[in-house]
Amino acid sequence: MGGIRFGADDLAQLRFAISPLWETVAALRAVADPGGHALHLPWIKRALALPRPALPAGLAVPAPRCPLAEFEEELSALDGPGGEALRAWWEAAVRPHWPRVRAALEADLAHRTRQLAEDGIQEMLTRLHPNLRWTGERLESPELDRGELTLDGGGLTLAPSAFAARCVLLPGRPGTPPCLVYPARAVGLLWERGAAAGDGLARLLGRTRAELLTRTTTPSTTTALAAQTGLTPGAVSQHLAVLRDTGLVTGHRYRREVYYRASELGRSLLAGAA
Structure with missing residues (x-):
C-alpha cells in the first residue's frame, strides 16, 4: 500500500x-x-x-x-x-x-x-x-x-x-x-467511429448535424469534432450554433475552450431515433 x-x-x-x-x-x-x-x-x-x-x-x-x-x-x-x-x-x-x-x-x-x-x-x-x-x-x-x-x-x-x-x-x-x-x-469510446445517425434523425436535422449530435453524448470541443468528422472547425461551429439555438446541445467553457454536450432534449431525441 x-x-x-x-x-x-x-x-x-x-x-x-x-x-x-x-x-x-x-x-x-x-x-x-x-x-x-x-x-x-x-x-x-x-x-x-x-x-x-x-x-x-x-x-x-x-x-x-x-x-x-x-x-x-x-x-x-x-x-x-x-x-x-x-x-x-x-x-x-x-x-x-x-x-x-x-x-x-x-x-x-x-x-x-x-x-x-x-x-x-x-x-x-x-x-x-x-x-x-x-x-x-x-x-x-x-x-x-x-x-x-x-x-x-x-x-x-x-x-x-x-x-x-x-x-x-x-x-x-x-x-x-x-x-x-x-x-x-x-x-x-475512444476508438469508436460513432453510430451512424438514423435516417429519420438525418432527415430531420441533416446528416451532418445528426452526426455531430451523436458525437456530443460526451463533452467534445469544436477541434475534436472536426478531427473526428473531417469537417473544418468553422463548419462544425456553424452546425453546433444551430444545435445549441434549438436546445439540442449545451456549451460550457473550460479554460480556453468550449465543450459541447447533448442536452436532455438532444439525448431524448437520440434515444428515440435509436
Missing part, C-alpha cells in the same frame, strides 16, 4: 494537467501488452505495423510542468537517452490520433472540475479510481509504490491518461510538484 500525505497548503495547490509525453510512453507500453489494454485494440492493431523503439530500462517520465504542455516542451525536460526514439513513436503512432485522445482527456478534466465544485476535494480524489481511498490526510492505493510521499506544500498535479491501466505517481522536480496519473473516464 502506497500513499500521498497532504497538508492544508497541498490541498489548496491541486491542479490538473495533460501530458502528451506520458501518453506517448504509455501508448508504447500498451502495444507491448495488448491483453492488458483490450479497450485500445482497434488502435493497437494499426500500431503493431509501426516500428517500435526500444526505450532505456527505468525510463522516468517527468511530471508535467504546466496544464497544457506540448510534446516537445515535455521532451526537453527528459533526462537521459530515449528522446529521439520517443519523438519518432509520437510522430508515427500518437500524434495522428492526438486530437481524439486529447478530447477524451479534456472531457475527463471537465467532469472532475464539475465534481470538485459539487462534491469537494476529498470526494473528487477518491473517485479518480476505485482503488484510491482517503484516510485523514492521506490518499492511499495498493497500486502506488509502497511507502509514503509527503508533499511539501507545493501541491499535486492530477493527470488523466487514456493509456494508463492503473494509477502511477510521477516524481516532482524543482519548481514542479509530483503528478498522480490516473486512468481517464470513457476510454472505451
Whole structure:
C-alpha cells in the first residue's frame, strides 16, 4: 500500500494537467501488452505495423510542468537517452490520433472540475479510481509504490491518461510538484467511429448535424469534432450554433475552450431515433 500525505497548503495547490509525453510512453507500453489494454485494440492493431523503439530500462517520465504542455516542451525536460526514439513513436503512432485522445482527456478534466465544485476535494480524489481511498490526510492505493510521499506544500498535479491501466505517481522536480496519473473516464469510446445517425434523425436535422449530435453524448470541443468528422472547425461551429439555438446541445467553457454536450432534449431525441 502506497500513499500521498497532504497538508492544508497541498490541498489548496491541486491542479490538473495533460501530458502528451506520458501518453506517448504509455501508448508504447500498451502495444507491448495488448491483453492488458483490450479497450485500445482497434488502435493497437494499426500500431503493431509501426516500428517500435526500444526505450532505456527505468525510463522516468517527468511530471508535467504546466496544464497544457506540448510534446516537445515535455521532451526537453527528459533526462537521459530515449528522446529521439520517443519523438519518432509520437510522430508515427500518437500524434495522428492526438486530437481524439486529447478530447477524451479534456472531457475527463471537465467532469472532475464539475465534481470538485459539487462534491469537494476529498470526494473528487477518491473517485479518480476505485482503488484510491482517503484516510485523514492521506490518499492511499495498493497500486502506488509502497511507502509514503509527503508533499511539501507545493501541491499535486492530477493527470488523466487514456493509456494508463492503473494509477502511477510521477516524481516532482524543482519548481514542479509530483503528478498522480490516473486512468481517464470513457476510454472505451475512444476508438469508436460513432453510430451512424438514423435516417429519420438525418432527415430531420441533416446528416451532418445528426452526426455531430451523436458525437456530443460526451463533452467534445469544436477541434475534436472536426478531427473526428473531417469537417473544418468553422463548419462544425456553424452546425453546433444551430444545435445549441434549438436546445439540442449545451456549451460550457473550460479554460480556453468550449465543450459541447447533448442536452436532455438532444439525448431524448437520440434515444428515440435509436
